[in-house]
Amino acid sequence: QVQLQESGPGLVKPSETLSLTCSVSGASISSHFWNWIRQSPGGGLEWIGYTSYSQGSNYNPSLMGRVNISTDTSKNQFSLQLTSVTAADTAVYYCARARGYFDSLDYWGQGMLVSVSS
């Protein structure tokens, strides 16, 4: 059974960098496509991007170059960094897996609320 778990600070100051980690069990981070998704307080879901050990990363252009997703194969984890955050980045952040490039998201983490506030 594949399981994902988000971790990181729940509060980030405006203009700083949001950093989250997703720990994966039951699957190898060296395979598949590992995604970040966020859900605003209003409820809408937004795909942030993915990383793949063999095929690199791909990000949502809406985030205008502020995002980086990377993998740590030694820990079977992947991470999200979002720079220059504002209150609009306040959301529940989910990590999720897609089996392949063309596949939908099958396994999700439980989600983590990150608030941007001074």
Add this chain to the structure above:
Amino acid sequence: DIQMTQSPSSLSASVGDRVTITCRASQGIGNDLAWYQQKPGKAPTRLIYAASNLQSGVPSRFIGSRSGTEFTLTVSSLQPEDFATYYCLHNFNYPRTFGQGTKVEIK
């Protein structure tokens, strides 16, 4: 980006009712669409993939179908545990985009 227009945004129904939710894609996406259910405070869970394939463990009352660029999720007989919010997600290309969601409430 592909736009996914989901309707209705909410609906009220009774246990045993047949419920239909629709997502329309702004361009052709083949069968590259999934449906998710989300309960308050929980992550979305996949119900349907590739437009009409039932996720393992999901009850057969959930049915996905496609007609051109319009996709439908039908719950044939609504059960108490089905009151939740439902989202569609296309997986045709990147960026992936979701529908706006449909909240199914108890009448």
